Amino acid sequence: MISECEIENLELVYKKPKTLTETPMHYCPGCGHGVINKVLMEVIDELNIQDKVVGAAPVGCSVFEYRYMDIDMIESPHGRASAVATGVKRVNPDLYVFSYQGDGDLAAIGTSETIHTVNRGENILMLFINNAIYGMTGGQMAPTTLIGQKTSTSPYGRTVKNSGFPINMTELISKLDGAYFVTRQAVHKPNGVRKLKKAIQKSFEHQKENKGTCFIEVISNCPAGWGMTPIKSNEWLEENLIKMYPLGDIKVPK
Amino acid sequence: MIRGTINIDTEICKGCELCIIACPQKSIGLSNNINSHGYKYVELILDNCTGCINCALVCPDSGITVYRQSKNSLKKNKYLVAKL
Numbered sequence: 001m002i003s004e005c006e007i008e009n010l011e012l013v014y015k016k017p018k019t020l021t022e023t024p025m026h027y028c029p030g031c032g033h034g035v036i037n038k039v040l041m042e043v044i045d046e047l048n049i050q051d052k053v054v055g056a057a058p059v060g061c062s063v064f065e066y067r068y069m070d071i072d073m074i075e076s077p078h079g080r081a082s083a084v085a086t087g088v089k090r091v092n093p094d095l096y097v098f099s100y101q102g103d104g105d106l107a108a109i110g111t112s113e114t115i116h117t118v119n120r121g122e123n124i125l126m127l128f129i130n131n132a133i134y135g136m137t138g139g140q141m142a143p144t145t146l147i148g149q150k151t152s153t154s155p156y157g158r159t160v161k162n163s164g165f166p167i168n169m170t171e172l173i174s175k176l177d178g179a180y181f182v183t184r185q186a187v188h189k190p191n192g193v194r195k196l197k198k199a200i201q202k203s204f205e206h207q208k209e210n211k212g213t214c215f216i217e218v219i220s221n222c223p224a225g226w227g228m229t230p231i232k233s234n235e236w237l238e239e240n241l242i243k244m245y246p247l248g249d250i251k252v253p254k
Numbered sequence: 255m256i257r258g259t260i261n262i263d264t265e266i267c268k269g270c271e272l273c274i275i276a277c278p279q280k281s282i283g284l285s286n287n288i289n290s291h292g293y294k295y296v297e298l299i300l301d302n303c304t305g306c307i308n309c310a311l312v313c314p315d316s317g318i319t320v321y322r323q324s325k326n327s328l329k330k331n332k333y334l335v336a337k338l
Binding site: 009010011013014015016020025028029031032033034035188189194223229231234 | 266268269270272275276291293305308310311312313314315316317318319320321322323326327
């Protein structure tokens with residue numbers, strides 16, 4: 001009797017967001033980029049701003065994300081997504097604008113653009129996906145790579161003597177006056193995905209009120225670049241990466 | 255207990271197994287079959303799904319749709335049980 005009732009009274013509780021296209025994603029199995037794209041589109045669906053949002057896509061693994069997101073997107077030069085987003089926002093102040101960058105893009109090549117965009121307090125949302133490696137080009141060492149982490153350009157592990165310390169971009173940015181909301185989240189667990197969604201929602205609300213730059217760092221895995229299975233990579237992320245980059249809100253509005 | 259079920263798009267699934275780890279009921283498993291892209295895909299192996307959406311949240315390819323028993327039907331069930 002119970003099974004009959006169950007089949008009759010099922011209701012839909014979760015489905016793929018409408019703004020995510022049917023194109024199959026090119027990301028490696030288990031990559032965090034897919035989750036972040038999905039959460040971003042869920043928020044856009046819920047706020048019903050599909051025709052009022054513009055994204056600046058980066059160079060990196062997420063270079064083709066305009067194929068998956070059914071919104072207006074601009075492809076930016078390497079590291080310059082925040083500068084492109086600034087231009088869009090200044091010309092069309094009523095639009096919601098976000099930039100989406102990886103750690104090689106935002107923390108290495110585009111360091112000056114990132115710091116000055118936040119320092120000017122542009123009303124955009126900056127998403128920073130940190131997986132401690134250059135994923136697309138073959139797993140080379142990035143500025144965010146941990147000490148001792150093996151990559152294809154540091155096969156014996158990163159050393160302080162040769163390459164210095166890992167850069168903590170989010171803490172650096174939180175010290176600037178233009179930053180309004182700075183937070184760090186991870187997507188390796190369902191609860192983390194829920195928290196990321198709330199953070200993106202808040203950021204779009206702040207953007208509507210012209211409060212300043214919202215900066216969200218998302219700790220993500222790179223199974224192919226780290227040379228692990230997706231499950232192992234998430235375990236490694238929790239044991240090592242989150243110790244170096246602790247999760248939580250770093251700067252919250254007073 | 256609230257019961258639910260999931261629908262997996264086997265053509266999109268890349269077999270990363272993240273949903274298997276995320277499922278608190280252990281009701282998802284890896285199939286022995288492969289899809290047209292050459293990946294092993296996941297499937298529902300046990301009938302104890304509660305529709306908690308954890309698997310769908312961590313799925314990087316958005317291939318999981320979740321259905322859950324409505325709360326009204328639960329009340330109706332309890333009423334029927336009480337009546338019996």
